[in-house]
Amino acid sequence: MANPVQADRPAATPDRPGRRPRPGFGRRDSIVGWLLIAPALVYFVAFLLYPAVAALYYSFTDWNLRSSPSWVGLANYTDLLFDDVKYPHFWKSVQVSLMYTVVAVPLTLVAALGQALLVNAIRKGSNLFRLLLFLPVVTAEAAVGAIWRWLYDPQYGLINVILGWFGVPPQNWLNNPDLVIPALAFIAAWQCGISMIIYLAGLKGIPLSLREAAIIDGAGPVQRFRKIIMPMLRPTTFYLLVTGVIAALQVFGLVYVIFSAANKSVTGGPEQAGLTYVLHLYLFAFRYDAMGAACAMSFILLVFIMIITALQFKFVKQEAA
Amino acid sequence: MSRKVAGAAAAIALIAGLTACGGGSDAGDAPTLTFWMYQPRTPQAGQIYEDLRKGFEKANNVKVKYVQIAKDDYNTKLSSAIASGTAPDAGVLDQPLVSRFALDKTTVEVPAGTIDESAFYKGALDTNLSEGKLFGLPLDQTTVGLFYNKKLVPTPPKTWDELKATANQVHQADSKIAGIVVPKGDGYGAWMWPGFVAGAGGALTDDASKKVLFDQQPAVDTLQMWVDLLPSSPRQITDSDNAFANGLAAMMISGPWDVATIKDQFPDLDFNVAPLPYKTEPAGNIGGENGVVFSTSKNTALAWKFLQYITSDANNAKFADAFGGYPTNIKAAEQTAATIEPQQAAFLEQLKVAHARPAVPQWIQVNDEIIAPALEKALSGKATPQEALTEAADKTRSLLGWNS
The missing domain is CATH 3.40.190.10 (Periplasmic binding protein-like II)
Incomplete structure (x- = not known):
């Protein structure tokens, strides 16, 4: 039989020869089943599938949201990739998002794992610390933006004060093009609460016997971390890596808030250093009247994310060892 | 990403649905004018809009329906409404959008004789130009x-x-x-x-x-x-x-x-x-907002009348002040000048020599x-x-x- 799930089921006696028995559901049950998933299905079709298909269609049109879209074939795609008069910052935005991903994702993973190890190690009050470390995730983005603008302030900012103790001269974090990406990535790492919780669950899932056996064999903490914890957490790390890369490539809200709040300008910070791919897309969709091109950008990103994800599945070790 | 686009498209669909429901007129014979604008910045500003609305309704025996939208979402929602065929009769528009909307015929040209052009600040009036023709009336203006x-x-x-x-x-x-x-x-x-x-x-x-x-x-x-x-x-x-x-x-x-x-x-x-x-x-x-009439409106004459009303000598000072800008009507601005704080006077003075942005879509x-x-x-x-x-x-x- 083709279906491996059905293959190992005990064969029910068929009522009529030649007809495969339906496992589980009768016809009436199937109506009930459809009714039960109907809300989710309607939601999926109306709010996810239809808009996605519509966006794909619009990506082949010139459309300003007001007049009817006109078909332009692949022009949006080719112009985005090759016409630097029409889209002078397209490749810059690709570069910004890639840079951000390369810096922010590892930083987030390291921060999350570090926090998880600490929370896992303490005996008293781990709930409190878990809560405190999780708070940045549930804080409204506008508030996060305001707080970090203040922390990064070139004159009064706490970050500069702390760096000053180590003799580092004050930096103009959000206005120096070279420092924008690290500054943003640091905020992302500070917001690593969800990854921390997932790592914590991973840590709890490592059998104690492994640790005991390692201790008996004379392995120190560093060796235990390298030879037991890291390999055992590999599925967790892989999951966080894949989802983290996808999220980082789509970063938008924070950049928008950080640069629009004080500068009254949404163009992505000094010298476009914070013009992430999705911010660029947003500007074309809602500020420059080019919804068609924006839809094309979203599909380019979709394909890119699919490729990156497939590469990760192929080349990154994901099984626990 | 397709999620984001999906979200945006879904929002559009939702808004289209909402405005479709909101568009129906309830009153009997009096024609209803729908006017889109930003949400009032303060309760006082909201009261000024209400008073102006009532004044216009009484004088003309019509109904005016305000649809007030947060400024940050305004352009997106307006575009969505236009896309779904539910544009209002008239509305507020950020200056640089006027020539864009005019170019794709979303809005209509100001009929000859609607206003006396010399009654307005030149810089503000010029922000309504598209290919040399006026496509809106200046409601308020600002500068730095x-x-x-x-x-x-x-x-x-x-x-x-x-x-x-x-x-x-x-x-x-x-x-x-x-x-x-x-x-x-x-x-x-x-x-x-x-x-x-x-x-x-x-x-x-x-x-x-x-x-x-x-x-x-x-x-x-x-x-x-x-x-x-x-x-x-x-x-x-x-x-x-x-x-x-x-x-x-x-x-x-x-x-x-x-x-x-x-x-x-x-x-x-x-x-x-x-x-x-x-x-x-x-x-x-110069910055600020203009009032435009949409080409799908069935009440264009009434719509221009309402825009005349809020840009008139008598009313423009109130309206512009509620909007957070300065009057575009010269006589109205004189009233504002008489009551203004010292820190505000320079702006009003400078608006006389303000230059509109290029009228390029x-x-x-x-x-x-x-x-x-x-x-x-x-x-x-x-x-x-x-x-x-x-x-x-x-x-x-x-x-x-x-x-x-």
Whole structure:
């Protein structure tokens, strides 16, 4: 039989020869089943599938949201990739998002794992610390933006004060093009609460016997971390890596808030250093009247994310060892 | 990503549904006019809109229905409504959008004889132009001026030379204090820049003959002047939040919205506002909103009548004030001038010499994507003003298809 799930089921006696028995559901049950998933299905079709298909269609049109879209074939795609008069910052935005991903994702993973190890190690009050470390995730983005603008302030900012103790001269974090990406990535790492919780669950899932056996064999903490914890957490790390890369490539809200709040300008910070791919897309969709091109950008990103994800599945070790 | 797009499209569908429900008129025979606008900034402003609405309804025996939308979402929702065929009769529109909407025939031209053009500020009226024709009435206007800390700057500079000298003096007297917050090479800075260019007798474009002019001497001199201010006004100081209000910068370029904020949050700061310093002639930039009538409206005559009503001698001062800007109607502005706070007077004065943005549909994109980076290139010292602007002007010509 083709279906491996059905293959190992005990064969029910068929009522009529030649007809495969339906496992589980009768016809009436199937109506009930459809009714039960109907809300989710309607939601999926109306709010996810239809808009996605519509966006794909619009990506082949010139459309300003007001007049009817006109078909332009692949022009949006080719112009985005090759016409630097029409889209002078397209490749810059690709570069910004890639840079951000390369810096922010590892930083987030390291921060999350570090926090998880600490929370896992303490005996008293781990709930409190878990809560405190999780708070940045549930804080409204506008508030996060305001707080970090203040922390990064070139004159009064706490970050500069702390760096000053180590003799580092004050930096103009959000206005120096070279420092924008690290500054943003640091905020992302500070917001690593969800990854921390997932790592914590991973840590709890490592059998104690492994640790005991390692201790008996004379392995120190560093060796235990390298030879037991890291390999055992590999599925967790892989999951966080894949989802983290996808999220980082789509970063938008924070950049928008950080640069629009004080500068009254949404163009992505000094010298476009914070013009992430999705911010660029947003500007074309809602500020420059080019919804068609924006839809094309979203599909380019979709394909890119699919490729990156497939590469990760192929080349990154994901099984626990 | 498709999720985001899906979300946006879903939001559009939702809004379309909502406005479709909201559009139905309930009253019997009196025609209903639907007017879209921003949400009132304050309860008082909301009351002014209500009073104006009632006055118009009573005088004309009609109904006016306001749809008030948060400013940040306004353009998106309006576009969505237009896309779904549920545009209002009339509405408020940010100045640079007027020529865009006119070009794709979303809005209709102002019928001849609707207004007396000489009753309005020229700069504000010009923001309604598309290919030489009016497509809206100016509702309110705003501009930026020179905020100065009276303790550090006893008399405000009038000219560029005085501005540079003042900034120098301040910074030399105390190296922890910057002369002026120099605008940045971003979308906001690029919006303020034309006001200075006009102050050197220049313009960014000549729309009629389709020429890009911002690689010429007045524009280059303007950018050079901004660059020259930087040594006495280091970014390390001026990039601090509220550098002017905290007393870290002696001057800044900003608009009337900051007057209220500073008075409220920094009551100890002794400041005033002067018109922008200029090189050859007083000038300024302009922002604000216009009223337009949509081509799908079945009540166009009534819609223009309502726009006449809120831009009239009697009502424009109230309406513009509620909007947070200044009247566009000259007689109405005289009433405002009589009651205005000293810090507001300079803005109103400067609006007489304000210059509208180029009436080019893609202007916002040119502003953000071409001019802003060019300004930043010069301000960060990566190119001379002439190099940066020559490159930017060439790009603009290619983008707009203007070949001279």
